[in-house]
Amino acid sequence: MAVATMQHQPVHEPVPEYPAIKPGMMGMYIFLASEVMFFGSLFAVYFYMFGSHATWPPTPPAGAKEFYVAVAPIPIINTVVLFSSAFTCHFAADAIARDNRRRFFILWTATVLLGLAFEFGQLYEFISAFSRGLNLQVNQFASAFFIMTGFHGAHVLGGLVLLTLILYRAAKGQFNSQHHVGVAAVTLYWHFVDVVWFFLFLILYVGVAYHP
């Protein structure tokens, strides 16, 4: 075996396979990193103000007993609604990966409806808060509360647009077990929106209602 000639042979390397993760999916993961930083900054703003106030949330204007948003009933219902939409979304994506189109349509439509229900619940909460005088100008807690839940709501709305687009594309038969990157990417986004809500609910609702 002539080692000298081997050195001059072109090195045969196994041709790398196409990356296991598709570019569309990878793009969504990378994009969500910046979304994490966006909501992360809003949470950082919230905790900065939490730490720099003697009483948090600041004492509401005189006489308003149930001034800030309570945990029950709408927020807790909304939480259940949004988390169940995560399950319907996940199993819908699972269904299209197995070419079960009927099940995909049922579960995906359920996801859209649950997302809509969440948005209407939030809208109801906002309107009733405004009507009892809790608005963005009251104090720093109110500002942060509305901006954070408002931007989350806007992201849910964006997610609903994406979900509807996927539904439209699926109706045209563009997805099957081989081609469903769009479905998977939107599912990922929808899960992200859910996770953000988990922290919002924990900090803005439960944390404010039950903190020592």
Add this chain to the structure above:
Amino acid sequence: MAATQTLPRPKQYDDTFFKPISIWLTTTDHKLIGIMYMVTGMLSFVLAGIFALIIRLQLSQPNLSVVDAETYNQLISAHGVTMIFFFVTIFLTGIANYMVPLMIGARDMAFPRVNLLGFWLVPVSILLYYGGFLFGKGALDAGWTGYAPLTEKAYQNGSLGVDFWAMSIIVWAISGIMASTNFLTTIVALRAPGMKLTRMPLFVWAQSSTSILLLIVGAPLAAAMILVECDRQLGTQFFTTQGRPVLYQHLFWFFGHPEVYIMILPGFGMISEIIPVFARKPIFGYMSMVAALFGIVFLSMTVWAHHMFTVGMNTYVETFFMIMTMLIAVPTGIKFFNWIATAWWGSIEFTVPMKFAWGFLATFLIGGITGVYLASVPVDTQLHQSYYVVAHLHYVLFGGSVFTIFAGVYYWFPKITGRLLSKRLGEWNFWTLFIGFNGTFLIMHTLGLEGMPRRIATYTNPAWGTTNMIITVSSFLIAFSVLLFLINIVRSWRGGEIAGDDPWQANSLEWATTSPPPPYNFEKIPPIHSYMPLRDLREASGQPPVPIPALSS
């Protein structure tokens, strides 16, 4: 066997840059989008340079009133915003947009239409900002940082300039996040066969670290601007005098400090490409260069509050940020020594790109050292609001980013246009820029030490008059140099010497295709067995190294 390993030569691609406007508007070709990024950046450079000249005229003697104080504040804000957001970042994105897919052997970016949208958001952002001058009763006048509560409604006297600025920066951040997502996906998913991560050119590594940074800090910037807008338009209480104005500074500088690395890391990448080519040696310490890049990425996000030493933070917090800031000198020093070790005992050819690369090393070193001084809390407390900071900033931004941009343009212009830039004009460009730059900013250090405050429309101390006059004259030398550069670009683009595929005998993959490359980039991607595939090809084919053509740059 040599015959099979020669460079694949695609058909001569008939490319003219005088394409119909509909092609420029709708193209998803990363190369055309890259050119549009670069042209946008260069126009911003000229515009912001004109602002700088007006500022220097105003400051050339004590008690002048070339422009009134209100206009002066708008001009320094526009100079800073335009240079940082619309010139350096945009131009570097353009170079990367053109070069990254070529260097990793890809056909295009991963998301070409996102690339197109991301580019067109940039002119929208620029027009939004300048809308403040036309429709906003005066543009932003609080400096490029736009500190709260100066930007709050109570202190703005009905001007809408801040709104135009905040909107513009939000659009800019969205565009930057799109570009970063695109770059990272491209670099991870679309590398040619054989192009392992450890075989990527250092410019691609630099661009991936830049994209990671912009991806992480772009959103906090957008958040800061959104909260400023909410304060102004919805009456929220985030950064008002009842709120927490210092919180704005934290959010802004969490973006703002990594932004200076977003503006310099691609430059580091270019220097890491240029020095090995013209020293005819492989880069010294490839892996340590990559490690240093990511060291900088990590450290740059832990130092933001060194911009805020005078706002009255806790002493222990200040100490933390001081130490972290000084630590950045370590990875940067690794890169410096690696560049010097690369050139050490190489057969160096001082072409124009190489001259700019060494000009960068000299000026950036001064900027880096004054940075370590300023990182020290007691020193910074003395120098914070003085011209010393202005000098430091321009040494790292102009001596750093702008010199690397010039080096990159002289290096890659032959690839982009197929023609070499004129060496004569290039030499003039380099020496006038180097002398003009140091004449402008070196003595600003003494001006700062003598106590001249920055961001003032005029001054009364007659002792500062002579120094300021020298600075103003030198700044016009910079303007002359940039004019030479633009003339060189236009003349060489129209009638420069034909470059050929690989005029520099370079190492990386973009030189394996025609100049300019065809829309599909490569007909056949050469085999990649190391991080210098073209050097491997030359050695395999037994060609003796050809010297650089003497007449061209």
